[in-house]
Amino acid sequence: MTHRIEDEPLGLVVHSLPSPQEAASERAVVNGRWKLLAIMLVCSLPVIAAYFAYFVVRPQGKGALGELIQPVRPVGALQATSLDGKPVALESLKRQWLLVSPMLSGCDAPCQQRLFLHHQLRETLNKDRDRVDWIVLLADGQTPPDSLQTLLKDATVLRVQASVFEQWLAPAAGKPTDGHIYVVDPLGNTMMRFPASFDGASAAKARRDLDRLLKASINWDPPGR
Numbered sequence: 001m002t003h004r005i006e007d008e009p010l011g012l013v014v015h016s017l018p019s020p021q022e023a024a025s026e027r028a029v030v031n032g033r034w035k036l037l038a039i040m041l042v043c044s045l046p047v048i049a050a051y052f053a054y055f056v057v058r059p060q061g062k063g064a065l066g067e068l069i070q071p072v073r074p075v076g077a078l079q080a081t082s083l084d085g086k087p088v089a090l091e092s093l094k095r096q097w098l099l100v101s102p103m104l105s106g107c108d109a110p111c112q113q114r115l116f117l118h119h120q121l122r123e124t125l126n127k128d129r130d131r132v133d134w135i136v137l138l139a140d141g142q143t144p145p146d147s148l149q150t151l152l153k154d155a156t157v158l159r160v161q162a163s164v165f166e167q168w169l170a171p172a173a174g175k176p177t178d179g180h181i182y183v184v185d186p187l188g189n190t191m192m193r194f195p196a197s198f199d200g201a202s203a204a205k206a207r208r209d210l211d212r213l214l215k216a217s218i219n220w221d222p223p224g225r
Contacts, residue, residue: 065205
């Protein structure tokens with residue numbers, strides 16, 4: 001007689017139910033995970049909102065005063081020279097916001113007034129000024145006038161060749177390179193320009209643009225390098 005599997009009695013396995021304590025522990029783990037995800041979402045909302053406001057809400061490329069440079073100008077492997085003749089890779093300026101003031105020729109009275117305004121613009125950032133470095137780029141061979149020594153003590157002053165101005169900075173059409181002060185992001189990208197000269201009202205607008213940039217980047221750009 002042929003033995004068939006269907007003729008065998010079914011074997012039943014009885015699994016014990018979890019105890020109330022185990023069930024409560026599992027619920028607590030699941031609830032904890034959901035709470036952690038909720039906290040992470042809430043913490044990330046300011047970052048998401050900042051990037052949305054910075055990249056989406058303002059598609060026209062205009063701030064209160066500043067004009068976005070599109071596409072941005074990366075610093076690449078450009079080189080400069082310190083006033084004492086030492087080579088400086090401009091990439092070393094990364095990881096800070098930069099205000100870049102170009103000086104193409106001998107700095108006359110209007111030029112000195114512009115540099116004073118650029119210095120004051122950074123100073124008005126108050127507690128956020130430590131997140132912004134002021135960079136003065138001199139045309140190759142220039143030396144700052146003695147009258148600027150006190151003012152420039154708060155700046156990083158570098159000599160550069162003309163190719164650096166051409167590749168890294170982006171003046172508006174029909175404007176000279178030193179007709180603007182440039183904003184460079186912590187990645188080394190020249191991304192905004194202001195008029196080099198401004199009055200009290202336009203200075204307030206420039207300050208407002210910088211405040212927006214610094215607030216938008218606060219979660220990934222701490223002060224200092």
